[in-house]
Amino acid sequence: MSTPLLEVKDLTMHFPIRSRGLIPRTVGHVPAVDGVSFSIGAGEALGLVGESGSGKSTTGRLITRLHEPTSGQIIFDGQDIAGWTPRQLKPLRRDIQMIFQDPYTSLNPRHTVGEIIGAPLEIHKLVPKQGRLRRVQELLEIVGLNPEHYNRYPHEFSGGQRQRIGIARALTMQPRLLVADEPVSALDVSIQAQIINLMKDLQKEFNIAFLFIAHDLAIVRHFCPQIAVMYKGKIVENAPREELYTNPQHGYTRSLLSAVPDMRQAVVGGRRERIRYTGKEEVVTTTER
């Protein structure tokens, strides 16, 4: 078996709890991410689902090293980057890029699209200045935007187009791993599918691996052949999608699946089972429609 592109082993991150006494002290830790392990092969996609506060976003930010892990290993391309300094990480930033949820706040409104997409080229001094514009236009074309619009500002674009700009920026450095944190949940329904298709095309064309963090189970199922479920900082289940959706092993997974509104079933009617997971047991309620 070949080594995976990214292997995360026993990754843990604690947030300190401060006391409220006269002299504040760290009195304990909240494990935001608690011994998480998974791996992603080159060009593959792993879905990470869970409720808000489950630690799924924190995990994404640990892998892109926006957060400092408390312990554990992040092995990217054979090297453990968990303890690397920012200086060591700099060349690696090209390989791991991030796509954010909110296309409205993640783009600097004072910079043109060309500057936003071209910034990584300038930072890493990869392409000579003259070549930069050509590369920017190429990227705009790849994500389905008009290459002549490089001189426009983010506010001149719609939400879906802004997310395309965000993706183009992430692609600039030809990354091998994209961490996409809820990339479509802020977008209109009719646009979500456009972005998902775009990311799928890019994955195929450039052999990019994805860590796809989301709460929409249907979209995750569509995008990721392998899905990990996070609950209270831990991965409680990690399985191929068919298995996860047809034969969920963990109570929390079952409660998640039972909560997804099902358009077709709701129209035809029939019994509907809702499972609520309390952390210890599952409470099932059934309704007839």
Next chain:
Amino acid sequence: MLAFIIRRILVGFAMIVVMIFVVFALFFANGNPAINQCGKYCTPEKLDEITGLLGYDKSIPEQFTAFSAGLVVGRDFPVNDEYRAALIENGYENRIIHCAAPCLGYSQSDQKTVNQLLVKAAGPTLSLAIVSFLIWIFFGVLIGVIAAINKGRWLDRVVVGSTLVVYALPVFVIGTFFLQYVAIKWQLYPYPRFEPLKEPADILPWLTGILLPALTLALFFMAAYVRYTRAFVLESMSEDYIRTARSKGLPERTVLFKHGLRSALTPLVTLAGLDFASLLAGAIITESVFNYQGMGALAVKANNNHDLPVLIGLVIVGAAAVIVMNIIVDILYAYIDPRVRVTK
């Protein structure tokens, strides 16, 4: 909550200590300050006298230690031991000045302790600060709210326009107008003179004497506060919870006063606290226009005389005022905003 207050006070105290050290280090950076103070017609004898009186011949760490000790237990002037011994020997014991704790120093040019000078100057300055503060907060917030609820209408435009004019007018222009025209030429108002407030009966003359200078000072701040208030109210009235309040069926009055104003005024507390603190160090221009002997006037005089102990004292009092006001603002904040008060 109590722990929070005590912690803030302790931190504030530490900040004052650090600040005294910084001020001290700054002023003593280059050589003997007595040379400046001695002035144009300086003789070696006079220079020695000042140096010995204030202890400028000692090393800076020694001076700082003496100064700090003075703050805690008080000290005597002249600082130089031999000078003091000579005074006692010659029967001039009464010329030794005892400066009680917290002693901020001695002014050679005024022949008084810095504390005495500050206490004297504090009366007009404090009166001016408090009265103008009350005027500008009351009218500033009131007019700001009125402008905000009339946003875009002529009343709002008139208010916004006039605040700009008032804000642009230098304080001395307003002050001079009040003094030279309102009080002197047209005699519409008695000439403003500071009357100390010692007993309840003094209130009326005190207020009469303080009103014009306080108004002068207040107008400038009022212009700014009308604008702040207007902006904060507009921002707060566009919040989602205002829509909720309206959708409950609350009368617009309740929506504005109960739901809108409370959050709008929160940031004003910070601004008001700091602006008030800055006035405690004296309003130089206003004081000089109205010939008020407050902290500002004291600062100008001390600066002209190169009276270092007075300047240090003023800086320390001014900075302490800012720190204390900051603590008060923090406590008020915790009182207003439960998110600060209650942590999960």
Next chain:
Amino acid sequence: MTRPFLSVENLVVHFPTPDGVVRATDGLSYTVEPGKTLGIVGESGSGKSVSSSAILGLHRNTSAQVSGRIWLNDIDLLTLSDKEMQARRGKDVAMIFQDPLSALHPYYTIGDQVAEAYRVHNKVSKKAARDRAIEMLDRVGIPNPQLRVDDYPHQFSGGMRQRAMIAMALINDPQLLIADEPTTALDVTVQAQILDLLQDLQREFNTALIMITHDLGVIAEVADDVLVMYAGRAVEYGTTKQLLTAPAMPYTLGLIQSVPDLSSDVNEPLRPIPGNPPSLLDPPSGCAFAPRCTFKHLVADNLPDTVMPELEEIAPGHLRRCHLTEHDLSKLTPKPAEEVEVV
């Protein structure tokens, strides 16, 4: 003939701006009966929230221009004085909003805010209002309501906050509840709980419910009738079953097709609607959806670009706004989405 319980007729909401008039809602009509749920579906900027705020009179005293008729129990809400409208707000009609954190005042306790809604319409003591608030908090499933009533919003979880909002909205037993994306900001499992709660309460109080959402899954779960809005207008209106099983307007079909569900084929790419929603400042003069429509080539000439189609009834209770003559879209062959020229 008696009028329906709620009947919105030809509602228009325009916002004048320095750049021109934003036609947020342009001639909208629908009805809702007690105990029934109308789902209003649309994307951001389709006018779905704006039109519903108009029912509460939330555009009064703003620059918005509102016209049309909003009949509630045979009274046209738009003709009421501000004071009369205010007395109905929160009593006859209540509303819950998308983000319960920003919709609750951070400085007041949950109990204060819930009780306030009761006190404004009922002459009762503070104590009685507080007891009523606790009772409502208990009814919406907040554990230990006697204790939690004194908590501030930031001490509640997202789902609990939305429950508190629901308690606040239902405390006066309103006849009509408008829920504006009530579950969008919540986790899937919490969303399911809130939807179940809303349906329980609706059954109990026989409330008419307007559920505004962009999520067809939510519509399928709760709505009896659905109104699809696009660029400020109704484009399709019918029973949930009619719309979800036999959508007759390409936009509705596009919405249904673009959303994957737990049984769709993962090897097929998703089928998005090409292009982007139009600006309401300068909406297309013809069919607003025409620039994105994959069926446009089936309509003669440049009709879609120049003429606004009328809302026509194609089956009893099923209305649509479309130039196509065929009602059954499955009989037609659309252009592939990639071939639609999008500006």
